[in-house]
Structure formats: structure tokens, C-alpha cells
Amino acid sequence: MSEVTKRLEESGYKKHVADFYKELMGTDTLYQKRITDEYGTRYFINAWYFDNAIVKDSIQFDVQFTIDEDTQDHINVTLVTNDIKFTEAEFDKLWNRMNYEYYEAWS
DSSP states (O other): OOHHHHHHHHTTOEEEEOTHHHHHHSOSEEEEEEEEETTEEEEEEEEEEEOSSSSOSEEEEEEEEEEETTTTEEEEEEEEOSOHHHHHHHHHHHHHHTTOBOSEEOO
């Protein structure tokens, strides 16, 4: 386990490995974290892990925010960094500033 993947798991990310991810993202390894509060699931952070001949021990973070639940409009945001705390803070700021909707509200 690399230092990067260790920090992801310590930060609450769950590891998923699937061959079809290679076609989608060029890697078979995804770490994902559900971001919630007392009202529901705000969004999921996807952390695509790369460790190959071209890119060593690196993460690409993606999130899809819900703009309008009724129309199913969404916006995707990508950050390329190994700084997990920075990424989570930036996504949280965006979600709050832009007044995005919940991915799943709990009533």
C-alpha cells in the first residue's frame, strides 16, 4: 500500500477495483467517499488512483454536483492533486457557495 492510498483509506475512502474502469479512466482503481450531513448525501468524491509507467502514485479527484434534481442537471468538477484535505475543503466550498442540491435527501 502506498502512502497516498493509505491516506485515502484513513480519510474514509472505500476502494473499488474493476477492469471496466480502465476503459473509462485509464486505471482500474477507484476510491470513493460519500459526503453527508444530517439532511442527506450531498455528493460523492471519486479518487481515481494512478500508479503506472506514466503517472506514479497520483490521484485525480472527481465530483458530480446536482444542480437541479427535477431536470437531472449536473456539473462535474475535477481536481488533480494528492492533497486530500484541500480537495475535500474545495468541494465543500463549491457545494455551499453554489447552493447545489442534495444527491439524496433524507426527508
